Amino acid sequence: MPFDQAANRRRFLQFLAASPLFASGSLSALAGEGPTAGIKLPDPIIWAPLRTEDLIKTPKDAINVFNFEPVARANVPPAHFGYMASGIDDEVTLRANREGFLKFQLRPRRLIDVSKIDMTTDILGVKYASPIIIAPVGGQKSFHEDGEIAVAKAAKTGDHLQILSTATTTGVEDVTAARGQPIWYQLYATNSWDVASTMVKRAEKAGCLAVAVTVDRSGGRNQETLFRLMPTDKRDCSGCHERGNLATNMKRRSMYEGIDLTGLTHTQSSNMTWDFMKRLRDLTKMKIVIKGVLAYEDAVLAADAGIDAIIVSNHGGRSEDSGRSTIDALPEIVEAVKGRMPILVDSGFRRGTDIVKALCMGATAVCIGRPYIWGLGAFGQGGVERVLELMRAELYGAMQQVGAPTIKHLVPAMVRRA
Numbered sequence: 001m002p003f004d005q006a007a008n009r010r011r012f013l014q015f016l017a018a019s020p021l022f023a024s025g026s027l028s029a030l031a032g033e034g035p036t037a038g039i040k041l042p043d044p045i046i047w048a049p050l051r052t053e054d055l056i057k058t059p060k061d062a063i064n065v066f067n068f069e070p071v072a073r074a075n076v077p078p079a080h081f082g083y084m085a086s087g088i089d090d091e092v093t094l095r096a097n098r099e100g101f102l103k104f105q106l107r108p109r110r111l112i113d114v115s116k117i118d119m120t121t122d123i124l125g126v127k128y129a130s131p132i133i134i135a136p137v138g139g140q141k142s143f144h145e146d147g148e149i150a151v152a153k154a155a156k157t158g159d160h161l162q163i164l165s166t167a168t169t170t171g172v173e174d175v176t177a178a179r180g181q182p183i184w185y186q187l188y189a190t191n192s193w194d195v196a197s198t199m200v201k202r203a204e205k206a207g208c209l210a211v212a213v214t215v216d217r218s219g220g221r222n223q224e225t226l227f228r229l230m231p232t233d234k235r236d237c238s239g240c241h242e243r244g245n246l247a248t249n250m251k252r253r254s255m256y257e258g259i260d261l262t263g264l265t266h267t268q269s270s271n272m273t274w275d276f277m278k279r280l281r282d283l284t285k286m287k288i289v290i291k292g293v294l295a296y297e298d299a300v301l302a303a304d305a306g307i308d309a310i311i312v313s314n315h316g317g318r319s320e321d322s323g324r325s326t327i328d329a330l331p332e333i334v335e336a337v338k339g340r341m342p343i344l345v346d347s348g349f350r351r352g353t354d355i356v357k358a359l360c361m362g363a364t365a366v367c368i369g370r371p372y373i374w375g376l377g378a379f380g381q382g383g384v385e386r387v388l389e390l391m392r393a394e395l396y397g398a399m400q401q402v403g404a405p406t407i408k409h410l411v412p413a414m415v416r417r418a
């Protein structure tokens, strides 16, 4: 076929017209209906614009973790998807968690042998294949029928530490068995010591290595994305959710089984203070981790109190709308803690470079939330496995790019504020 320059130009313009970048109306000028001055192509030109309507068909098709989210949106009931995706109010913190990474740049080193990368990481005395941890996410059967068991099996495949939520839809014993190694238990302590201590004892009996006490869900929250999507969900939700009665509402939450919830109005702990940690220390031999620290003052108090580790977290932008990302909060906390305990971090981690930035700043490991839930909602266990595989592959590549053959080689000099 002869080379048809005009046809090619037409096709190119059609391509541009389909690109969201050019949805400005000025294309008609480029198409010959007016002067072309003022049109500037982006540099570099985006040759493969994202088309969220092109759903991947198998986990292997994914080229990054974001590919799973639109598939999960198609599969998961709107209210459940809304619960997962939602931030608070204007979702400033939710966006900040991603945008925060742009404030920091990597500063690669060269002529270092990075032909083999060792990502193994010690987390509270246990060696894992990578510093990528599965963050606690409640109610995983609401995203896929295999729920927490699918996630545990995927965690086993990639040798990831798994933190199980208090709001799990499968008991800690079965999840531990599916993981094949001890896990951590995340605690929503409620306002009742009896409820909290019963759960902690059960987790300890199941072999959990640590209890991660979540301290950032102390009050109400306005999950607007959830509330906007809920009315679009036409199912009858009363079979699972009975809003007026906490005890009935918790019947699908395995960790509340057999616990008397009479008088309890909420599963959060708005009355919790540092005294709780002292009582907890007397109750359990498990390591104690505090999840949800954002200010260096609290990190220092935690270290002073002998807490074993903290998780710098804003709950993935789901507990407040302060507007502060965790990657912004991390440096002041690392500086104040002075190595007295490991510092984990989560919220917004999606790329290998995100993880490398946090590790260079001094974090020991990074927890991932929504991405593996996208994988779960999209394809079940296979989706979670692929999400974790992609995160590991990106981390591996990012470590090669900065010249760090091991985690220990990720040092503060490799990251700079932009």
Ligand SMILES: Cc1cc2nc3c(=O)[nH]c(=O)nc-3n(C[C@H](O)[C@H](O)[C@H](O)COP(=O)(O)O)c2cc1C
Pocket (backbone or CB within 6 Å): 083, 084, 085, 097, 135, 136, 137, 138, 165, 166, 167, 186, 214, 291, 313, 314, 315, 316, 317, 318, 346, 347, 348, 349, 367, 368, 369, 370, 371, 373
């Ligand atoms: C749907 C959903 C449920 C969650 N449930 C819990 C929970 O039960 N306990 C908890 O401590 N954190 C919970 N989190 C917060 C995560 O542990 C983690 O802090 C957060 O997801 C990290 O941010 P990311 O989603 O941007 O990766 C939940 C997060 C999501 C998305």
